[in-house]
Amino acid sequence: MYPVWEVPHLTAGMILGLIATFHMMPVYLSTSAMWFAIWLESRSVREGRPDLMDFVRRYARLVLIFSYVFGALSGVGIWFAATVAAPRAISGLIHNYVWGWATEWVFFLIEIAAIYVYYYTIDKVDAKTHLKIGGIFALASWTTMIVIVGILTFMLTPGRWPSTGAFFDGFFNETYWPQLLLRTTSMFAVGGAYVLAVAASGKNERVRVEVVRAGSVLGLAGIGLGGLSFLWYSSSLPDPIRSNLAALMTPGLRGGMIYPTALLALLFAIFAAKPGAARPWAGAAALALVFSGIWSFERTRELIRKPYVIPNYMYSNQIIGGDVPSKGVSSELDRINDKGILRLAAFVPDELRTVTDANRLRAGRMVALIECSACHSLQDKGLRPLPERIRRLGATGPDDVASVLDSLGGIPYMPPFAGTADEKRALAEYLLSISK
Amino acid sequence: MDTPALIKTLQDPMGIPFFPVVFQALMVLTFSLHILLVNATVGAAALAVYGRLAGGEFWTKLAGSMAKAVTMSVSALIVLGVAPLLFVQVIYDPFWYASNMLSAAWAIGFLLIMMAAFSASYAAVARGDKPGAALFGALALALFLAAGALMHVFSYQALQPERWMSWYSRAAGVDASGTTLHSFSLARYLHFIIPGLAVGGVFLMLRSWYLEPRADADRTALDRAARIGSGLAFWATAAETVAGVWWLMILPDGLRFWRNPTFIASAALGFALLGHFARVHFFTEKPQRSALASASAIILVVLAMSSAREALRMAYLARFEYSPLAQRVTLDWGSTALFFGTFALGLVVLAYVLATAFQSGRVAGRYEAGPRMQAWGRVAVGLLIAWIVVVAGLGVAVTLRNHGV
Incomplete structure (x- = not known):
């Protein structure tokens, strides 16, 4: 990345x-x-x-x-x-x-x-x-x-x-x-x-x-x-x-x-x-x-x-999600889900590679930048703004947002969330924070 | 993540469809043609502004034709720039993309600056010899130089992968605004800009050589323009030698680039070029008689310099265990044949169009093509139609095989 x-x-x-x-x-x-x-x-x-x-x-x-x-x-x-x-x-x-x-x-x-x-x-x-x-x-x-x-x-x-x-x-x-x-x-x-x-x-x-x-x-x-x-x-x-x-x-x-x-x-x-x-x-x-x-x-x-x-x-967020055997390329999803997007993506500051209590929101923003910002504005206004989407869903806690992230793969036009459970939680908390 | 690991992570996993050395050669070749046109644009734009400011019949007329030449050479340089832009992404993808992303807003800014520069250069032509032409010309020149500076930054940032992460990181995370330009080297920038005056000089010599046989030619003015051209070519090449030495001195210590054979060869050719221009300017009665030799020599030197810079780029990146030649190749003969076949065919068609321009511009009245040129024209049109028929046939065959009726 x-x-x-x-x-x-x-x-x-x-x-x-x-x-x-x-x-x-x-x-x-x-x-x-x-x-x-x-x-x-x-x-x-x-x-x-x-x-x-x-x-x-x-x-x-x-x-x-x-x-x-x-x-x-x-x-x-x-x-x-x-x-x-x-x-x-x-x-x-x-x-x-x-x-x-x-x-x-x-x-x-x-x-x-x-x-x-x-x-x-x-x-x-x-x-x-x-x-x-x-x-x-x-x-x-x-x-x-x-x-x-x-x-x-x-x-x-x-x-x-x-x-x-x-x-x-x-x-x-x-x-x-x-x-x-x-x-x-x-x-x-x-x-x-x-x-x-x-x-x-x-x-x-x-x-x-x-x-x-x-x-x-x-x-x-x-x-x-x-x-x-x-x-x-x-x-x-x-x-x-x-x-x-x-x-x-x-x-x-x-x-x-x-x-x-x-x-x-x-x-x-x-x-x-x-x-x-x-x-x-x-x-x-x-x-x-x-x-x-x-x-x-x-x-x-x-x-x-x-x-x-x-x-x-x-x-659309540039994660490789399918195999092309003829070119020797395989999906990155399993590896990202196992190791974490923050650990595998190249341009992540070292202190954000692991989610901790001290960096949760910043780590969540980093995940949002990598996985969401290609199609969604992270501001209140603009193109498919995430704060407004989260508010519309009526999410009140990080668990609600995390379950929405879990369901992304089932929506035909959305890529699935890719990353560890910690990263998902950090992203959920970040999205919730910008929707308030 | 250390720098070699970071570069490996970024590299495209697909591999490339043909041997990397071929893409490298094409990149160097097409970049040389592109930069020659860039040089010609800068040189012609500078002459146009000078001519407008100097005034008088000779300079006003020359400024007008230089301003017109700018619009044409910009069109050509843009199209010629497409090819090296494509090939750099094939063999240097991690570097080009990372550098652009770190100053992403400026990548879009580059486009807007070029549009403004182009508009200003057309405005300069439209003003003719009315007031304002110099101003629009100067604006165009300034904007072209700014666009060149941006391209220099993108290329220069690409050579410093060890600094990328520090440019991107911020206390609160990262700077994803892309609004910062991170690295600029005046010596390297001047190395690209100063030759503009030398190429502009050669262009003046060529122009005099080309127009001399016309019945309506003003030979005194053509002689004077050629002499100005040879002077520019000599002095700008001398200045370029100084800039080149400066650049060489500030290269990273470990590279020892002065020992590189491609550098030695290109430096030797550069000095030979300086000697050639000295001979033409100081010891030749009509510099335009040496226009073709001068143009050939400068093209050769630009090619050699581009090769040397490519060797330098390889040396820079070898420090991070990267070689553009160590790519995974998944041969695709079909598309490779498509390109080289089209390239060969394209040269025949392009040469016809340019030959028509050349011949028609050399006569004072209306140009009537002779039987040879007419036959060449028929062949050119026929080749294009044949290309369409062959590719359409191939397409139908592939479609029927893969997708049925």
Whole structure:
């Protein structure tokens, strides 16, 4: 176990969630934008319409700056945030999927070179070459999705990996194809929102009307096909995940996926019919709806993985709770229950390694930091605050709290308590103390 | 828990999918490319600020193109930084993660600083030659230097596992706020920052060499810029030699790093580079004619320095019975082939894109690709499509085998 980063109220996991959701905005722009841009560019060449290139230039500039400044940085940011939220988990993923990420990196290199060359050579190279550069960007960008979906879905459904340990057995798991299709179709809905945002502020009326209409139709198609893909994706989820979904899906999250999508579809329908009415606010509204929908989807995806961060292997508090024989790794639970988490975790001050009357509350806090703080705030307010949870349970003494800790393993989305009886008691006393 | 035991506890139990020396080599190689771009960014940003402050036609024009170059090189350095960030986590996981966790808030702060720096560098370009460009440029430079300082702290803290627990412990338990930066070495930091000016100098020489054949080139200005570049390259390399000696002197006594063969080789190459720049700056009429040789030489020296630093890291950590090469290997040939196959294919595609940029930038008007370039473009697109088809085919086969229809 590494040192813990306690983020008051929010938790480190929430910081990761915020950065990861933000990252989706430039990523979907990157993966979808160029298909639309090269379609429009080829129309411009075919029909002799240089006016269309004004939109292409502004759209490409948005991709360049938003995707390859803020997108690239937030992508690196996910790694930093994942590191400080759950270093053992990101380590476990990297030790298995390093070549997957390295493969994705090759396409990053191509993408970034291609978008710069595409943008800066508009009208400066022959049309065929320019379209080829655009095509290279579009293909490379979508390919990064092909790669990352394998790793993302592995974190939900690891396929045959636990028994074989083989890269592709985890990569091409049972939810890979549905999620790839879902993300591929949805990216066009997001791309449509960006088209709306850029085109609505265009000066040339004819171009504005044509592009807004085309972008809205693209967005509608993305939402329609995305909806169908979502049905396939939902039906591909294994039973334990479905029961998590039933238990953890709040009305807020469900509504957060349904209402923004429906409103976005409505916006697209309006502007497909009356493209001349589009104004910059419409683009901003569309992007806000996209962010809201992505936030709810990604939060749900994170939630339904519980109690694991890597299924059947590592719990969300980073304790290894399952065997992976192919990699020679076994569960840590028995050893921790026997020797104690305070004794085995690396970053515990010596004077807290054994629970004594003099250090009970401090030792209890140490256990809470290691085992609870990844998902729960230890403050009164914030994300799943433990003081409030304990109060809600009506616990009046440490025995009540200890029996709740005993029952954790029976709750489908909670990791079991890991540690000795003394540590459990110390944790119970600490939790009680902060709930008063 | 003693330090070697602590490190063993932290090490990932999974093992790694290929021989560690390969990850180490890739880490050193990709880090060298990353740091070259970092250097270029620092150098170009400094030149852009200086140019704005100096004023006059020559410097204003040069500052504008340097400011634009900053935005591009930052994009590239971020993407190039992803690879060493990945590989360090494969073979140095306990060190990288522990160091980051001990200053976790700053790991997120690094991201915000970089975003602010990037925004400031774009603002500097957008201001053009209007007032404020120097201010935004200086802000961008200051923020880049701050981000570099944070990266230095993470790497430096990683080398001191014997101090980790004392940094984390507090009287009442532990400090889990992650808001403290624990260790900084000015000599080591300068060793990374000063070369920015040398690389910036070489960049100026390269720019003059590249633009010289254009019909609309201002050759007097290009000559002057190349001369400024060669001067910067020489004096910054001389300063870097001093910083390097200082750093060498403050290394822990027991390491005896001055006897290490990789250090001796890289120091020798460093002095040779200094001699080369002296020749170019003081005894060559047109420094841009030596631009390619200078760029090759500095790349070679950066590679050698990165290798020496890797040897130094191994020496540091050997004191705690850790070797990045002593990893448990669970060979995974499939994913290894996927990466190296993609890498080879990627180089062909990337080279096409860069070649197009190179050729189109050298002509004053519109660039028309010849039949060879057109064929190369078709091959590049075809390779990407082929990659998708092959991987999708593999995916379908694995899915059918493992999960049925």
